[in-house]
Amino acid sequence: MEQRFAQQIKKGVLDMIVLRLICEEDTYGYGLLQKLEQRGGGYFDLKEGTLYPVLYRLEDAGLIRSAWQASGERRAAPKKYYSATEAGRARYAEYRRVWSEFSACVERLCAEEETGEGEL
Amino acid sequence: MTEEQKKLKRYVSGIERSLRLPLKTKARINHDLATEIQLLREQGMTAEEIIAQMGSPEEVADRFNEEMVAGASPKPGLFLGSGIFGFAAAGTCLELLPLWNPGLTFPPAWICALNALVLAGTARTALRRLRERKGIIRK
Numbered sequence: 099m100e101q102r103f104a105q106q107i108k109k110g111v112l113d114m115i116v117l118r119l120i121c122e123e124d125t126y127g128y129g130l131l132q133k134l135e136q137r138g139g140g141y142f143d144l145k146e147g148t149l150y151p152v153l154y155r156l157e158d159a160g161l162i163r164s165a166w167q168a169s170g171e172r173r174a175a176p177k178k179y180y181s182a183t184e185a186g187r188a189r190y191a192e193y194r195r196v197w198s199e200f201s202a203c204v205e206r207l208c209a210e211e212e213t214g215e216g217e218l
Numbered sequence: 219m220t221e222e223q224k225k226l227k228r229y230v231s232g233i234e235r236s237l238r239l240p241l242k243t244k245a246r247i248n249h250d251l252a253t254e255i256q257l258l259r260e261q262g263m264t265a266e267e268i269i270a271q272m273g274s275p276e277e278v279a280d281r282f283n284e285e286m287v288a289g290a291s292p293k294p295g296l297f298l299g300s301g302i303f304g305f306a307a308a309g310t311c312l313e314l315l316p317l318w319n320p321g322l323t324f325p326p327a328w329i330c331a332l333n334a335l336v337l338a339g340t341a342r343t344a345l346r347r348l349r350e351r352k353g354i355i356r357k
Contacts, residue, residue: 145273145277146278147282150282154246175257178250
């Protein structure tokens, strides 16, 4: 039950989180998986089949773009780096605003319920 | 090609076979997974470790199928195409009515030819889209 609830929330915010990490710094697919695992508090330990469709969706919508870049190391294969477009940065700001309002509203509603102030 | 490389190639092919997506999308996924596997190999992981981390070919493919089919929107031309096909099919039935009712006359040949062309064209497009969706043919 708890896991399903977390999955539903994760699905809703995944585009925003991935966009945020790409706005922060140009990165490649596996790099994103690692960052999400390190910084996601266990909620964002994604597999390739979940992350790449998000990247394809963002890229097809013009919010990020990809380019192949050779690694500095010798004999290392080039990586596909993703970077945020102007539209992507604007969309992230919009997502962030909506999320702040939404989470504040949820917090308010739950606080009302816990203190018995509101009628739910 | 080493045994490790062969094993990983079979692994990626196995994922591709289990994908129920258009060929263009399959190629995109194949390319990205192959790049990631190459990166993991450069980091010193063995084929077994990579496969254990990513999951079985069916598991990987199922996740892609679930995410990408659920997020796909129907093509806007689908309803228009169905409508044209319906009109052409109805037209063909009307054209053939004189076969059963001798009192009626056949329409001019050019109308029959045009109708047959539209019918064949829309049917061909519908079949092609169906096969593309199942990943059978190239776009």
